[in-house]
Amino acid sequence: xxxxLRRERITIEMMLTESMEDYLEMFYxxxxxxxxxxxxxxxxxxKVKPSSVTRMIQKLDxxxxxxxEKYRNIALTEKGMTYGRFLVWRDxxxxxxxxxxxxxxxxxxxxxxxxxxITPETMKFIHKLxxxxxxxxxxxxxxxxxxxxxxxPEQEDLRYLRAWLFRxxx
Ligand code: MN
Numbered sequence: 124x125x126x127x128l129r130r131e132r133i134t135i136e137m138m139l140t141e142s143m144e145d146y147l148e149m150f151y152x153x154x155x156x157x158x159x160x161x162x163x164x165x166x167x168x169x170k171v172k173p174s175s176v177t178r179m180i181q182k183l184d185x186x187x188x189x190x191x192e193k194y195r196n197i198a199l200t201e202k203g204m205t206y207g208r209f210l211v212w213r214d215x216x217x218x219x220x221x222x223x224x225x226x227x228x229x230x231x232x233x234x235x236x237x238x239x240x241i242t243p244e245t246m247k248f249i250h251k252l253x254x255x256x257x258x259x260x261x262x263x264x265x266x267x268x269x270x271x272x273x274x275x276p277e278q279e280d281l282r283y284l285r286a287w288l289f290r291x292x293x
Pocket of ligand 1: 145239
């Protein structure tokens, strides 16, 4: 069993929410860049109310991902570093994966739409696909040449799908 799972019992309350994952990912990016997080770095990076940032910081602190004292710099714990590293990696690999496509994939929006529901195992599979197609440009051309057998939903009216919001907002 991976070390992270062995060390503690997982209860649903310990699970990261989507926005906790987003924050932790951002914290990791800042730490990777400059080694520490000052409160001012957060007000620069986030365009939400300071009160919700504070609440998020407290939740991540209670869950053991960061160490926070008021008015001091924020540090990532070992667990925070491990998860943050994974979240950044997941984000980068998913973008890389969607960019393999010549379809009109809206990469940023699609990553935001799926990232929190992809398991490490699926990420491994996606990573393999990326490596496979990047190893030889002929493979990508071959992929492009594959004909779908007329079962693509291109002509359907699918405007009630949640995904429509991604395609048509902004
Ligand atoms: Mn997200």
